[in-house]
Amino acid sequence: MIDSTNTAQSSALAPLTYAWLGLVLLTLFGLGVGQWFRGVGWQPLLVAAIVWVKSWLVCRYFIESHLAHPFITKVMRAFILFAPIALILTAFFGSQFARWATL
Amino acid sequence: MPAHELIPEAPVTRRFPGNKGIWVGITCELIEFLVLFIVYFVSRAHFPDAFEAGAERLSRVSGTVITLLMVTSSFFIACSVAAIRTGQRRRSIYWLVAGLVVSLGYPVAKIMEINWNLAHGINGESGIFFTVYYYLTFNHFVHATWGILGILWVLARHLVGGYTAEDHSGLEALASYWHATDIIWLIIFSFFYVLA
Numbered sequence: 001m002i003d004s005t006n007t008a009q010s011s012a013l014a015p016l017t018y019a020w021l022g023l024v025l026l027t028l029f030g031l032g033v034g035q036w037f038r039g040v041g042w043q044p045l046l047v048a049a050i051v052w053v054k055s056w057l058v059c060r061y062f063i064e065s066h067l068a069h070p071f072i073t074k075v076m077r078a079f080i081l082f083a084p085i086a087l088i089l090t091a092f093f094g095s096q097f098a099r100w101a102t103l
Numbered sequence: 104m105p106a107h108e109l110i111p112e113a114p115v116t117r118r119f120p121g122n123k124g125i126w127v128g129i130t131c132e133l134i135e136f137l138v139l140f141i142v143y144f145v146s147r148a149h150f151p152d153a154f155e156a157g158a159e160r161l162s163r164v165s166g167t168v169i170t171l172l173m174v175t176s177s178f179f180i181a182c183s184v185a186a187i188r189t190g191q192r193r194r195s196i197y198w199l200v201a202g203l204v205v206s207l208g209y210p211v212a213k214i215m216e217i218n219w220n221l222a223h224g225i226n227g228e229s230g231i232f233f234t235v236y237y238y239l240t241f242n243h244f245v246h247a248t249w250g251i252l253g254i255l256w257v258l259a260r261h262l263v264g265g266y267t268a269e270d271h272s273g274l275e276a277l278a279s280y281w282h283a284t285d286i287i288w289l290i291i292f293s294f295f296y297v298l299a
Contacts, residue, residue: 011185011189016182051289055289055290059282063283069117072120079133079137097144
């Protein structure tokens with residue numbers, strides 16, 4: 001049986017509000033990055049970083065994965081890392097990846 | 104041997120937000136989308152030009168509206184959980200209703216986006232980019248629909264006093280599912296609407 005009495009779950013709204021504001025601002029900033037830096041080599045790096053930060057905000061403040069069972073912490077950490085890493089690898093090593101993935 | 108080494112460490116007692124059942128479901132959902140993401144990356148690696156050109160033809164407004172609806176409904180539902188933790192049942196219900204209302208904007212925005220796409224000649228046969236786009240976004244829409252039905256069910260239970268400060272695992276389970284679905288959308292948004 002999992003004991004839930006010694007966790008520090010938050011009931012404060014301020015951290016949730018800050019996280020939501022961060023998500024909104026990063027969404028708008030991400031759109032700008034997509035437009036302003038079109039064709040720039042490091043654009044995928046910035047987009048990947050924004051995706052990871054937004055996903056982390058949801059994990060950390062909404063799901064509270066850092067207070068959850070270690071399985072959940074690890075699953076969420078791996079999931080939110082996968083797409084940014086794959087984005088970067090596809091952007092910089094796309095042709096090699098395509099060769100490996102050809103049947 | 105120092106005394107502190109003789110005292111066994113307290114076991115890790117971190118919890119499952121909601122219940123174990125919902126986390127089985129969420130893990131399956133994440134694995135399903137991991138497979139879909141691999142489809143996206145393999146396609147993008149093979150057809151980089153189609154993916155760069157395709158994003159230009161989609162409605163960024165629709166993608167942005169859906170993103171704002173997802174993060175805002177997620178925020179409201181997180182507030183609902185925070186309120187019930189302090190025993191503020193009525194406030195928790197208000198937050199949950201707000202989350203439901205905002206989440207209902209998703210199907211509306213999606214229908215408008217599909218109509219916009221069709222009016223601009225974009226369908227599932229418009230090329231590899233759009234095939235993958237429909238594949239991922241429709242799948243996400245199906246998962247979001249389950250989430251909206253879940254919100255309705257949890258709201259009905261909440262209205263009849265089903266949750267208290269001591270026991271609100273059902274509300275927390277719904278919140279966990281919705282937040283996971285939110286994260287998946289944030290990733291999909293960058294795939295199709297941001298990277299051009």
